[in-house]
Amino acid sequence: MAFLDNSGDIILDAVLTDVGRKRMADGKFKITKFGLGDDEVNYGQYNPSHTSGSAYYDLEIMQTPVLEAATSINSNINYGLITLPDLELLYLPVLEFNEKTASGITEINITRYNNMFLVAANTETQTEIGNLGLGINSLLASNSSPAVGIIWESGLNTADKAATENNRSTMIVNKNLLDRTFILNADNKFIDGTLGFSAGSTSNSVKTDGDNTLVVDVGYGSSYATAIGSSAEIEGFNTFRVEGAMNMIVDNTGGDSDIYSAILGPRGTIAALNLSIPEELTSKVAGTRSRLYNDYGTIGQSSDTVFGSGGTSIEYDYVDTTIYVQGTSSGATLQIPIRIIRQSAS
Numbered sequence: 007m008a009f010l011d012n013s014g015d016i017i018l019d020a021v022l023t024d025v026g027r028k029r030m031a032d033g034k035f036k037i038t039k040f041g042l043g044d045d046e047v048n049y050g051q052y053n054p055s056h057t058s059g060s061a062y063y064d065l066e067i068m069q070t071p072v073l074e075a076a077t078s079i080n081s082n083i084n085y086g087l088i089t090l091p092d093l094e095l096l097y098l099p100v101l102e103f104n105e106k107t108a109s110g111i112t113e114i115n116i117t118r119y120n121n122m123f124l125v126a127a128n129t130e131t132q133t134e135i136g137n138l139g140l141g142i143n144s145l146l147a148s149n150s151s152p153a154v155g156i157i158w159e160s161g162l163n164t165a166d167k168a169a170t171e172n173n174r175s176t177m178i179v180n181k182n183l184l185d186r187t188f189i190l191n192a193d194n195k196f197i198d199g200t201l202g203f204s205a206g207s208t209s210n211s212v213k214t215d216g217d218n219t220l221v222v223d224v225g226y227g228s229s230y231a232t233a234i235g236s237s238a239e240i241e242g243f244n245t246f247r248v249e250g251a252m253n254m255i256v257d258n259t260g261g262d263s264d265i266y267s268a269i270l271g272p273r274g275t276i277a278a279l280n281l282s283i284p285e286e287l288t289s290k291v292a293g294t295r296s297r298l299y300n301d302y303g304t305i306g307q308s309s310d311t312v313f314g315s316g317g318t319s320i321e322y323d324y325v326d327t328t329i330y331v332q333g334t335s336s337g338a339t340l341q342i343p344i345r346i347i348r349q350s351a352s
Contacts, residue, residue, distance in 0.1 A: 021075045037130045042087040046073050072301045088328050088337050092181060101331060101340035102268040104157040105274070109282035110220035111266055112279065115157035116143045118343070119313075122326065123156050125281055127288045127348035130178055131322070134349050147346065148282040152201065152226055155278035158340055160185045160333055161269035169257045169264075173272040184274050185333030190246040191237045192329045195298060196346055199230030199282030200247035207213050208252060220266050224251040230282040240330070248331075250275030274336075279329075283346060287325075291349055299323040299348070319350035 029035040037161065051066035066134060090098075105117040116123060124144035126132035132146050145156065167173050178184050190200060205223045210224040233244035253273035257263045267273055286296040301307050303325030309318040324347040331340040 027260045035102065036248075044087060046070060094124065095181065097167065097177065097271070098166055098306065099160045099178065099185065099274055099336040099338050100163045100269075101158050101160050101333060101338045102163060103340075104159050104268045108220070108265040109221065111157075113239065114154055114222060116145050116154050120242055122343045122345040125283070125344055125346045127346055128290050130290045131347060131349040134309075134320055135313075135347075138309065138313055138318075140313060140315060141315065144347070145280060147276045148199070148230070149280060152280045154343060155202075155226070155280045157276065157278050158331070158342075159267060159269050159273055160336060161253065161267075161273035162248065162271035163269050167271040169255070169267070169269070169272055171254070171256050174254075174256070174274070177272055180275045183336045185250050185335050185338070186275065187334045188250060188277055188335060189332050189334060190248055190279075190329055191240055191243045192246060193327045194233070194236075194242060194244045194324060195302070196287065196327045197244070197246075197281055197329065198282060198284050199232055200246040200248055201230045201280040201282070203227065203229055203251045203276075203278050205249040206343045211252035211254045213252075214256060214263055214266065218257075218263055220255070226278065226280065230280075243330075248277055248279060250277045250333075252276075279342070281344070287346060287348070289348065291352055293348060295323060299325055302348075312347075319352070320349060323348050323350045 011125070022035075026035060046068060047070065049067070051070070052064055053066065054060075054063050056062040056065070085133070104111065104115055106112075107117075116326075119142050124135065124142065125147045126135060126144040127147055129146065132144050135142055135144050136291040143154070145154065146152065161169075162173075162177060167177065204227045212224060213221050215221055227249075229248060231248075233246055235245050237243035237245050253267070253269075253276040255263050255267045255273055255276075264270065284296075284298075287298060289296065295305065303323060305323040306321050307324070309315045309320040309322065312322050312324070324345050327344050327346070328345060331342060332338070
């Protein structure tokens with residue numbers, strides 16, 4: 007990685023991908039689309055109190071070195087700029103994990119441990135993690151009848167707009183920002199199927215009744231979905247589609263619905279995710295360790311090292327990966343950190 011000094015000058019630095027170079031060599035190169043990003047910009051440096059006046063408010067931002075162009079989209083643009091035809095939009099949806107511990111939510115979600123969602127490779131591993139007594143919960147991979155999942159919500163995460171049904175309609179639904187589906191990109195070495203809330207019915211919802219009591223009127227689909235194709239953005243990743251259920255968690259009595267929702271303002275949809283992993287990753291202690299743990303992960307780690315559990319003799323193998331999520335209507339993105347873990351010794 008390198009930086010370009012852009013102080014005082016406008017600099018354009020561009021590189022071609024392998025496909026671009028091939029098309030140029032064939033005489034067929036033509037720019038039809040381009041992407042812009044501002045990953046290196048810290049907008050917190052904007053200083054409206056600068057003593058020299060308004061011309062200097064963005065001085066620190068303008069003098070920040072920019073990243074040198076790279077051919078890999080995920081090493082160069084993680085938060086791409088988008089074009090919006092509606093110039094009156096004041097708020098855009100974001101995606102946020104729901105890790106609330108309120109009664110009702112704990113029945114459908116899992117929370118992160120050391121910022122990772124733990125995916126147990128088999129029931130043996132999930133049981134041992136539960137037996138640690140540390141309050142760590144994990145998702146059981148390839149579970150045919152899951153009770154919990156990784157939960158996220160879309161919506162306007164601002165306290166400036168109340169989480170009412172009317173605001174949801176006017177600021178999300180009527181603006182075509184309702185994410186009815188989400189596109190996921192996952193590494194094909196570690197993830198071979200996804201399972202979300204049941205599809206095909208707009209009546210499926212998570213909501214609050216008149217007393218702001220949570221009502222989960224949605225269940226998981228009947229089978230894991232395979233990839234809809236290879237990722238167009240990340241080599242070695244596959245693309246999956248997950249449905250969103252209507253997120254009707256609204257403020258009915260005094261604005262206390264945030265005990266259930268991770269979104270401060272109007273909510274759009276809510277989604278759940280369970281994962282299927284390749285069978286070779288699911289072997290128990292008596293089975294054969296997959297080479298994927300050796301090649302891409304960490305093997306034979308003590309329970310004390312992995313969980314700080316007081317020196318038990320249990321050992322684990324694990325491999326880390328990231329799933330990239332994008333709302334199909336809003337374009338909002340989310341990265342899901344995953345640790346696939348198996349008990350390797352007792």
